Amino acid sequence: MRSQAYIYHSGVKCLCFRVGWGIALLMLSLFFVGCGKPGNSANNYTNSIVTITSLNDNQPFQSDVLTDGYATDDVITAKLQCDFRAADDDPTAPDGPSVFDTIIFHSYHVGHQRSDGGANPSDFTAGLTLSVAPDSEAEVNVVIVRAFDKNRSPLEELRDDGEIFTTTTLTLYGQDGYGNDIAVSASLAISFANFPDE
Numbered sequence: 001m002r003s004q005a006y007i008y009h010s011g012v013k014c015l016c017f018r019v020g021w022g023i024a025l026l027m028l029s030l031f032f033v034g035c036g037k038p039g040n041s042a043n044n045y046t047n048s049i050v051t052i053t054s055l056n057d058n059q060p061f062q063s064d065v066l067t068d069g070y071a072t073d074d075v076i077t078a079k080l081q082c083d084f085r086a087a088d089d090d091p092t093a094p095d096g097p098s099v100f101d102t103i104i105f106h107s108y109h110v111g112h113q114r115s116d117g118g119a120n121p122s123d124f125t126a127g128l129t130l131s132v133a134p135d136s137e138a139e140v141n142v143v144i145v146r147a148f149d150k151n152r153s154p155l156e157e158l159r160d161d162g163e164i165f166t167t168t169t170l171t172l173y174g175q176d177g178y179g180n181d182i183a184v185s186a187s188l189a190i191s192f193a194n195f196p197d198e
Contacts, residue, residue, distance in 0.1 A: 046176035047085045048099035048101040048134045053168060054079045056144075060189040063145045065158045068197055071150035073143045076188070078170060082135040097134035100177030105130040107173045108142055112166040112190070120166065121145065121153045121192070130174070142189065144168060155192055164191035 063074050079181065084097045109121040124146060132138045144156040149155055171185040 014132065037083045045180060046101045046103070046182075047084055047097065048082050048103055048114055048132075048176065048180060050080055050082045050103050050184050052078055052170070052172070052184055053081050053137075055186050055188040060191065061144065061168075062195060063150075063155075063190050063192045064195045064197075065150045065155050065192060066194050071147040074145035075141050076144045077139050078142050078172070078186070079139045080130075080132055080138065080172075080184070081137050082132040082134055098177070100135055101134040103132045103174055103176055105132070105172045105174035105182075109139075109171045109173070110142075110144055111169045111171075113169070115167070116167045118164065121155055122149050122152065124149075126171075130172070142170065145190070145192075146172065158192055159194050161194075163191055166190045166192070 011134050061074070061076060065071065071109060082103060084101060105126060105128060107127050109123065109125045112121045114120050126143060128142065130138060131139045145155075158164065166189075168188045168190050169185055170188065172184055174182045176182055
């Protein structure tokens, strides 16, 4: 009798173990079904439109390759505007913006293009954190010329003499609340030289 009770108990234990694993696998599969972009996959695009409204207050920038004998980072301010675009053609769309229409920027890229076709200062990518809600404005300070690059060609040669001009493009990278990639760009004219220190 004792061994039969033990066998019965083991069978119950084994059955519970199998049911437990089955529930765990079911929960895990339901979890992964919910992964991905929220909402209807045909409509999971933000209704926000982000533009860079100004770089350096829309003024050309002078990059001094030596300031008081030192190479320093050049920092400018980028101003952005986020407008909400109502989806009039979709009757199921909400009346206003949602949390998914907030744009979060995580990095930026700077690329220089010389006007004379010579060697360009190095391009670079850096991180940032900027959140822009629908129907709002924001600004962020970014390094547009690194001190590191002022110690390398072609900027290093300007310490003695000369000037070069570039069209510099700033591109901000981020995502909307649905996980879609977002990129916005704007350009700035920069002159590089060893300008007189005041």
